Amino acid sequence: MTNPIYLALDVPQIDPAKALVEKLKGHIGGVKLGLEFFCAHGHHGVHEIAHASGLPIFLDLKLHDIPNTVAGAMQAIHVLEPAIVTIHASGGRAMMEDAKAAAADGCKVVAVTMLTSLDERDMARTGLSGSANDQVLRLADLAQEAGLDGIVCSGHEVGAVHKQWKDGFFVVPGLRPEGKATGDQKRVVTPRAARDDGASVLVIGRPISKAVDPVMAAREIEATL
Numbered sequence: 001m002t003n004p005i006y007l008a009l010d011v012p013q014i015d016p017a018k019a020l021v022e023k024l025k026g027h028i029g030g031v032k033l034g035l036e037f038f039c040a041h042g043h044h045g046v047h048e049i050a051h052a053s054g055l056p057i058f059l060d061l062k063l064h065d066i067p068n069t070v071a072g073a074m075q076a077i078h079v080l081e082p083a084i085v086t087i088h089a090s091g092g093r094a095m096m097e098d099a100k101a102a103a104a105d106g107c108k109v110v111a112v113t114m115l116t117s118l119d120e121r122d123m124a125r126t127g128l129s130g131s132a133n134d135q136v137l138r139l140a141d142l143a144q145e146a147g148l149d150g151i152v153c154s155g156h157e158v159g160a161v162h163k164q165w166k167d168g169f170f171v172v173p174g175l176r177p178e179g180k181a182t183g184d185q186k187r188v189v190t191p192r193a194a195r196d197d198g199a200s201v202l203v204i205g206r207p208i209s210k211a212v213d214p215v216m217a218a219r220e221i222e223a224t225l
């Protein structure tokens with residue numbers, strides 16, 4: 001079984017980021033580089049981490065704009081050869097179709113549905129009524145119609161999404177081992193629960209990167225899977 005853990009490398013400085021992936025590369029399946037890292041270090045930083053880790057790179061850019069702009073951004077990152085890229089499902093079907101058409105062959109394009117930092121009260125304040133589960137299922141349908149590879153959702157919804165989209169690729173963040181601080185995450189489950197419910201990739205950041213011993217933390221999580 002390949003290791004489903006992708007380390008969320010939300011570390012602002014390049015040298016500590018490289019040192020961390022070098023230590024962890026035998027205990028994770030890939031590295032997720034997000035907005036914090038990409039805005040600070042751009043293409044050069046992505047190459048550095050790919051080289052230091054030798055692992056698949058998940059470029060978490062959460063693109064959300066008009067179709068033409070998102071397609072252009074997708075083309076601009078071909079050179080980085082990411083294994084996975086995120087866009088926002090709420091950008092709509094045409095945006096998702098054009099993003100997938102512009103992606104490099106073999107790059108999985110997945111749509112963020114409802115951020116794991118939000119709960120139903122937050123949803124209501126943005127004008128969305130109903131449950132988080134329904135919202136995620138609705139956006140998952142749209143992403144599937146648009147020809148995407150899968151979605152990003154919390155571990156609360158991944159079981160239901162997996163039932164309706166059997167061969168989908170499901171990225172689950174908002175993961176915390178039993179008893180760990182949730183911080184800004186609101187829809188949280190354990191890595192094991194997400195895996196059991198059909199997650200393809202487990203995105204884990206602070207429970208590993210901020211641990212006193214990140215290698216031990218990653219090994220302990222892996223042992224629960």
Ligand SMILES: O=C(O)c1cc(=O)[nH]c(=O)n1[C@@H]1O[C@H](COP(=O)(O)O)[C@@H](O)[C@H]1O
Pocket residue numbers: 008009010034060086112114115116117152153173174175185203204205206207
């Ligand atoms: O797209 C993501 O990866 C993502 C979507 C989401 O709904 N929630 C979410 O936390 N993430 C990312 O997953 C990572 C979670 O980090 P930790 O909370 O430190 O484990 C961060 O890099 C977030 O940007």
